[in-house]
Amino acid sequence: MLKLFQDTGHRAFLFADRLANVIFGPKWNPLYHLGTLAFFFFYIVLVSGIYIYIFYDTSVVNAYTSVEYMTHEQWYLAGVMRSLHRYASDAMVATMVLHLLRGFFSGRYHGARWFSWTTGIPMLVMVFAIGITGYWLVWDQLGQFIAVRTSEWIDWLPIIAEPTARNFLTNTSITDLFFRLLVVTHLGLPLMLLGLMLLHVTRLNYAKINPPAGLAIGCTAALVVLSLVKPAVSHEAADLSTLPTQLNLDWFYLFIYPLMDRWSMGTVWALVGGGLLLLVLIPWMPPKRREPVAVVYADDCSGCNLCVVDCPYEAIRLEARTGGASAGRYQHLPIAVVDESKCVSCGICTGSCPSSTPFRQTDEVRTGIDMPHKNIQDLHAATREALAKLTGQTKVLVYGCDHGVEMSKLMQAEVAMISLPCTGALPPSFIVYALRHGADGVFLTGCRSGDCFHRLGNDWVDQRVTHHRKPYLKRSAPRQRVRRYWAAASDHKQLVNEIESFCQSLRDISPPSVKAEAQDVVPDSETRG
Template sequence: MSLSASIRQGGLALMQRIESLFDAFFGAAANPWRHLGALGFYFLWIALATGIYLFIVLDTGIEEIHTSIEYYTHEQWWLGGIVRSLHRYAADGLVLVMLLHILREFLYGRFYGFRWYSWITGVPTVWLVYASGIGGYWLVWDQLGLFSAVASAEWFDWLPIFSTPATRNFLPGLLTDRFFSLLVFLHIGIPLSLLLALWVHIQRVSQSDVFPARALSIGTLAMLIVLALVKPTVSHGKADLSMASATLHIDWYYLFIHPLMYATSPAGLWAIAGLLTLLLLALPLLPHPKQAPVAVVNPPNCNGCRRCFVDCPYGAVAMLPHPDKPGHELARVIPDLCASCGICAGACPSSTPFRSVESLVTGIDMPQQPIGALREEMERKIAALSGPVKIAVFGCECAAQASRLENADTAVLNLMCTGLLPPSFVEYALRGGADGVLVTGCREGSCAYRFGTQWTEERLAGRREPHLRPTVPSERLRLAWADGHEMSHLKAALDDFRKHLQTLSADEKRPRAYTPRRIAQHG
């Protein structure tokens, strides 16, 4: 393993431990680490909403702009002051979660293959976030705003794009009210461009997570309000073009680029920013493991039910008019979008193992792990089990290694993603000889394919199609979500389940045995 891969693996292990810790207090659905993108959107919504109010009360004259901000900061602190602080801290929070989001996706290796689009389109949003935020500081037109404006102008003047240096705009006597009208226009226009860029960024993920869970939303907003009351945002002194502020209380989330430029040079800052941007853009192009084969539709077994279309986390399944059956639809896989997760195969009603056909072929399948082969593997492994309690475990390649649990009384079927599991396989396993079924996979929010865990949970609970039949006793089914580093947790869950099954008598809450299909066919 290369040094960079080792560092990434170490960082990922640390990240997963932090996520597990937060799971204990927030639950996966409201764990901020698992929803950094949604949290970023949430901060943006707050910044946009508060920005509307600030725009209404802002007076954009060169003399009046600072005065109007001072008025609602101090005289109207109970509304304007709080709104201003919320605007500022939400913008800061956006940068913080955006950087963590980039780091997390990098550590999880989510920047190549079918994810290249989301990664690449995310890069310009970083620039737009900074352009939006830095412009906001200029609008305050205090000493900090002046400093930022001059520093930014000095930075851009390095590029041969202005016939007259932009810095000359900030010499005494040359600044007019029109400059602030332009700033307001930019401070509205750039965030709107950011919204557009974010819309592009999430185009290839279905059911995008643009609002965090209610508990996380309320907690975050309450946190921002408390922060706004405890440490209200205030301005520096009014901008004075003839004086420089010696000491500035700068916002390091946005304005760190200015000290960095003065510590290096405008060219140096362009080099740093350009190289970082190029590095981010180049990451998907570096050599990576080849993507697994994509899903394949088998038209004779596809009834056009749309479940794969609905469940695909990446919108890789399209429904087209059936060529031979008027009024019917047929699923079609868009290869460029397919993540090769198999969640579609788990959603297909034709994936039921109870079909009496000798060779089980489903409507949409994964060439590397066909449903028919999975049924055969399950039959074979369950038939080979011995011991007082026989358990079938459905594991996930991305989560804790379930295959390490395999022994004489435990059959393990490792899936590409837990979402590939058709719920009827659970019933089939129980009726085929297993005393219990343990389903494991990534914790909610860390599923490599977004919805594998959630869809599986909902299917097994009967809240999503295809559902597990209610006649299957819940006492003989257990879910145990465990990420890659939580092997001990998975082992403990299996031991606990085994003990639980031992307390049940052989026939208690057990579905009636299913006559094996070969016997039914050939017997």
């Protein structure tokens, strides 16, 4: 049931991604930048908040009039800033929720990725707390409604001796001191949120915290237009002797308040508490056996640092070799060390290791860092087996990943498939190997560009093939015999068409230029990348 729900949600996102890719291109696709957009909206909230705070009066009596001054007297700047403050906050909630849903539907929270998922949950709570206190500060009828209902909700908890709602019985019962405390809360929580935001991306290498400039400009312009077309306005001033009746709720933040009126306060607490607990526990539900983490082989690790810079999860670092790790020709060099708590078993490190080459003088293919459950020898054997199976006129070997199009669906006489945990786990030397051992072409596929399940896998493949990232694909490998096409699980048809087009292009060109006359051995200097 859960799987069906996730698959349906994932397919919905893939459909929307395809549309957005057409409109924006993968680089600017807003659905690939939901997290960075949430960060960006937060910056807008911060800047606009600082400006309107200059004009805001923190006393109970004058808070409302100061907001009214901004809205109506200085509408051209403070008013726009107020509107931006509100709408950017709303956009932040919307993008955060979409970001969370996207992560949930695509299953990007298992194993070591629990950290990013779990640190996101208190951020969500904090954003709601900041938003709710913000509405409170306007001290209009909506603020009054929120203040009273929030207090009544908190008072339901048996830990509070004296009802806090008694602070809002009459217009004289609320004090400036209390109001200033609220202001401090509204200003202090965002600082704490900043800290959480940093923590949220701590375990990510090359974490994206800013959206592409064009997207940021587009979103800002859109919010400014909205602020001018529909400026944020207040309700009537708060009056604790009068009931607010009709309220224009901000449903992004305040959707919980109507529930308090429909259900009991206890039910709402159960919903909120239970929902948050469920969200926190999702990475362990259902419990899954964790795949083995990467293992470093001291004899073949030259301490070149490539796996350290390529690991998307900051799970690898270099350390000086200890006595036990000292070995052979690399004993004077540092060695890679894997942090088990951060490794997600994507295998990208194997793809980045220059020792991961099938061109060896010995039969045994070895590497400096490898996945125990899907090691380089398995890849070597699978490649040889796949090449042997190719019987068609044009022989194409496809390397794909477990998160793209299901490889078994692509099987045909001319095409053989090998699926990796991530296409980034493919050492470029295997492309050359396949071309020298019978393949007319090598086709690389995986998740859609900008949406790699392991964040950076297809970026690294692109850069290795185009000679922008080590280990490079050898220049001697003819580029017309290597094609990349990034496709999501739902892009089966497009991928088949692309492979057929690749086969046709191979038929049109002369036989492979990479010949087996080159020695099947890579000198040490090349092995090190």
